[in-house]
Amino acid sequence: MKSAGEVLDAIGRVPLAELPTPLQEAPRLARHLCLSRLLLKRDDATGLAMGGNKARKLEYDFAPILQRGCDVVVTVGGAQSNHAVMTAAAARRLGIDVKLVLGGPDFTRFRGNLLLDSLYGAELRYLVDDDDNDSLAAAMDAWVRELEEEGRRPYALPIGGSTGAGALGYVRAMRELASQLGEGPVQVVTAVGSCGTFAGLNLGARLFLPSARVVGISVSRTTVRIVERTIELVAESAGLLGIEPPPLAGSLECHDRFHGEYGVATDSGTEAILACARLEGVLLDPIYTGKSMAGLFALARDGSLDPSVPVVFLHTGGLPILFAFDEESWASSPVTRIPLRAPEEK
Numbered sequence: 001m002k003s004a005g006e007v008l009d010a011i012g013r014v015p016l017a018e019l020p021t022p023l024q025e026a027p028r029l030a031r032h033l034c035l036s037r038l039l040l041k042r043d044d045a046t047g048l049a050m051g052g053n054k055a056r057k058l059e060y061d062f063a064p065i066l067q068r069g070c071d072v073v074v075t076v077g078g079a080q081s082n083h084a085v086m087t088a089a090a091a092r093r094l095g096i097d098v099k100l101v102l103g104g105p106d107f108t109r110f111r112g113n114l115l116l117d118s119l120y121g122a123e124l125r126y127l128v129d130d131d132d133n134d135s136l137a138a139a140m141d142a143w144v145r146e147l148e149e150e151g152r153r154p155y156a157l158p159i160g161g162s163t164g165a166g167a168l169g170y171v172r173a174m175r176e177l178a179s180q181l182g183e184g185p186v187q188v189v190t191a192v193g194s195c196g197t198f199a200g201l202n203l204g205a206r207l208f209l210p211s212a213r214v215v216g217i218s219v220s221r222t223t224v225r226i227v228e229r230t231i232e233l234v235a236e237s238a239g240l241l242g243i244e245p246p247p248l249a250g251s252l253e254c255h256d257r258f259h260g261e262y263g264v265a266t267d268s269g270t271e272a273i274l275a276c277a278r279l280e281g282v283l284l285d286p287i288y289t290g291k292s293m294a295g296l297f298a299l300a301r302d303g304s305l306d307p308s309v310p311v312v313f314l315h316t317g318g319l320p321i322l323f324a325f326d327e328e329s330w331a332s333s334p335v336t337r338i339p340l341r342a343p344e345e346k
């Protein structure tokens, strides 16, 4: 009988990410937080678009798109969706057309990921002031029907690329981390949005790194909803691997007190962004990785993370969002203005 790893390798996957991503020591940040060892798993360096976790999921999500000969992919997200922009990048890399349904507060300028969406030539439909998942999904379904009536072969990709297949990207990532780290206990901290990454990491830990504790930091949903969705996704992924889903109810660890309002920067997130930039030269974004790092800071400080056990922070990307926040107060380095010298002084 094939092992889960062999089955994983046999499942259809379209290479899109530069793997393995680096695993880097962050010694100054570790000292700042009184941790014995802190490492950064640089999934912001997956290479697709401007990097991020979606690349690993899209490798699996695009396999059926190619298999079925689809000529256009339709997906959904918020205005600054990393998933949407990375889907657009993947589609262009594979010669496929792309349509995006985005929603949220109306925008006046194409900044951050919206700029990249337009560079990729994605056609956009925008639900003004509405980023409810059901509204986005309904608009996507309607667009898919229109495209079918026009004789196209569209494929609808759900929010966040979080499908049972997509989550396999993070089962594989856990195997990659195990080979980089070796045996032994470790605490892996990640942002949690649509749950695919968290689901994959939890299933991957059971299969390849059983001594790992996976700690989720929600960027939007409540822990109750995250646990429900993660269990569903793990069951789907386990089904694809031909194994029984592990009993995760009661053992999933996810914290939902660090996200503030979705899409709005928090003070603790800003503190984490500045500390990472200034202590390690590493950039985080205000919506996902800044908030998940703020969660890591808080859990390290209140003793919830074991300081004697290595901590791995999964850097899930999202950096273009920094450039949608250009008027934020962190852009406040001291500037000495040197006036142009008068001609006689030259």
Ligand SMILES: Cc1ncc(COP(=O)(O)O)c(C=O)c1O
Pocket (backbone or CB within 6 Å): 052, 053, 081, 082, 083, 160, 162, 191, 192, 193, 194, 195, 196, 197, 198, 288, 289, 316, 317, 318, 319
């Ligand atoms: C930069 C970034 N980090 C983390 C996440 C969360 O990943 P997931 O949707 O798989 O929970 C997302 C997705 O929305 C993201 O864009």
